[in-house]
Amino acid sequence: MNKSIETLHVAVLAGGPGSEREVSLASAKGVVGALEGRVGKVTLVDVSGPDFELPADVDLGFNVIHGTFGEDGKLQAEMERRGIPYTGARRVSSETAFDKVLSKQCFLAAGVITPASEVIYASLTDQPSASIGIPCVVKPPREGSSVGVHLVRSADQWEAAFTDASKFSDDLLVEELISGKELTVGIVGDEVLPIIHIQPRSGFYDISNKYPWMTGSGGTDYFCPADLPDEVTRAVQAEALKAHRSLGVEVYSRVDVLLRESDSTPFVLEVNTIPGMTQSSLLPKAAAAVGMDYATLCLKIIKLSLNFS
Numbered sequence: 001m002n003k004s005i006e007t008l009h010v011a012v013l014a015g016g017p018g019s020e021r022e023v024s025l026a027s028a029k030g031v032v033g034a035l036e037g038r039v040g041k042v043t044l045v046d047v048s049g050p051d052f053e054l055p056a057d058v059d060l061g062f063n064v065i066h067g068t069f070g071e072d073g074k075l076q077a078e079m080e081r082r083g084i085p086y087t088g089a090r091r092v093s094s095e096t097a098f099d100k101v102l103s104k105q106c107f108l109a110a111g112v113i114t115p116a117s118e119v120i121y122a123s124l125t126d127q128p129s130a131s132i133g134i135p136c137v138v139k140p141p142r143e144g145s146s147v148g149v150h151l152v153r154s155a156d157q158w159e160a161a162f163t164d165a166s167k168f169s170d171d172l173l174v175e176e177l178i179s180g181k182e183l184t185v186g187i188v189g190d191e192v193l194p195i196i197h198i199q200p201r202s203g204f205y206d207i208s209n210k211y212p213w214m215t216g217s218g219g220t221d222y223f224c225p226a227d228l229p230d231e232v233t234r235a236v237q238a239e240a241l242k243a244h245r246s247l248g249v250e251v252y253s254r255v256d257v258l259l260r261e262s263d264s265t266p267f268v269l270e271v272n273t274i275p276g277m278t279q280s281s282l283l284p285k286a287a288a289a290v291g292m293d294y295a296t297l298c299l300k301i302i303k304l305s306l307n308f309s
Contacts, residue, residue, distance in 0.1 A: 001059065001085065001309060005302055008059040009041040013075065013086075017048050018068030019147050027064040027277035034279075034295040035062070039302075050078050060302065060309075061086040064277050067144040071274040072098040085309030087301050089273040093248045097271045100141040100173050103247060107268060110246035113239055114268045115175040115258075122166035134158065135177040140168035144272070151177060175269075180261035183226060185240035186275070186286040188252045188297070189304050192237045193286035197226035222282070224289050232259070236266040243268040251304045254283050 012035070014028030015021050028044055035042045043055055047065060054061070061079055063086050069075055073095035079086040089097065096102045107114040118132050119141075130136060138161045139149040148168040150161030165172050182200075186193035199221045228236070240255035254275035258267045275283045279294050287297045 001306055003059060005039060005299060005306075007040040008302070009043070009055065009057050010035055010039050010060050010062050010302070011043045011045045011054050011058045012062045012064060013045050013047050013052075013070070014064050015046040015048060016065035016068060016070045018066070018070070018144070020066035020068075020144050023276060023278075024064055024066045024070065027066070027281065030278045030294065031062055031064055031298055034298045038295060038299060047075070050074070054082075054084065058084060060084070060306070062298070062302065063088050063274060066274050066276070067147075068142075071144060071272075072142065085306060087305040088251050089249045089253070090308060093250060094273050097247045097249060097253070097273045098142055098144075100139065100270055101171065103270060104173070106246045107243055110242060112243045112246055112268050113266060114243075115178050117173055117175040120172050120174055121170055122162070122172060123170050130174040132174050132176055137175045137177050138162060138165045139173050139175070140165050141171060141173045143168050153177070178258040178260050178267050180264075181226075181259040183236060183257045183259055183266070184282050184286075185237055185255045185257060186252070186283045187241060187244045187249075187255065188283075188287065188292075188300060191290075192241050193283075194225035194289040195228065195233060195236055196282050196286055197223040197228075198282075199223065222285060224285050228259075229264075232264050232266075235264075239266045239268055243271055247271055249273055250308050252283070252301055 012028045012031050014024050016024055032042050032044050045054060061084055063070060065075060071094060073091045076091035076094050101119055104117055120130055134155055135153045137151055148165045150165060152158050152161045182198040184196050184198060201219045236257055240257060243255050244253050249271060254272045256269040284294050284297055
């Protein structure tokens, strides 16, 4: 593309058909505001599926669709079919990162530290048991924002967790439960951003604690940079970068990590290729900690993405 960023017509792709639609629309509002006056033109496009319409003169799609048809490679494939550049991870890395089972395979192949796990199938029996044992975490492998995720700390919690998680997928990922600090690490280009310590006020970091403005309950405190010893900080950031690279993710991501309480070992849970982009979301928080304001972050994502178009 020969046009400068300042002259681009950017379509901010938002919404989507999945469970994170409202979060995506909130991200889009922030991105639109950040880009207005900094690019040639900005248009918000509400996407519900592959038949979405774009203005004829669009130069780039800025993808902020979280979850289904945004983070799973399908939107990427459609944009490539139309020959329109877009932001963020490409089709293959998006597909891989979105599927927690595929991600786990890549993590293990690359030597990334990640919780022990197994895959069980809801259709094989009414209530299968998991050889991983209890306590454990049960999660559908292709949902975001902790949708369908359950922490099982005792045997009497298994049935309810399995029943709910299986509403979202036949195959379920069951992981060992790591007790410790919840951390997340943003990566933009080759830059690893400061670690954020996520501290839910109750329970774990589920959708109500992530988005209390949407659910009307919950809440979370964030500490950036996380208060960790230097050697632990380096270890967490190194493991996050290794996970990001193991999936071949382009442009940017946010890597979720659990820091085991007993020995400060970092365990990678997943790599988010379309992290939240409201001005209060975690990736912008981490960018701000190194002096990168929200608008600069959005423009950097565009610049890096154009290298892959």
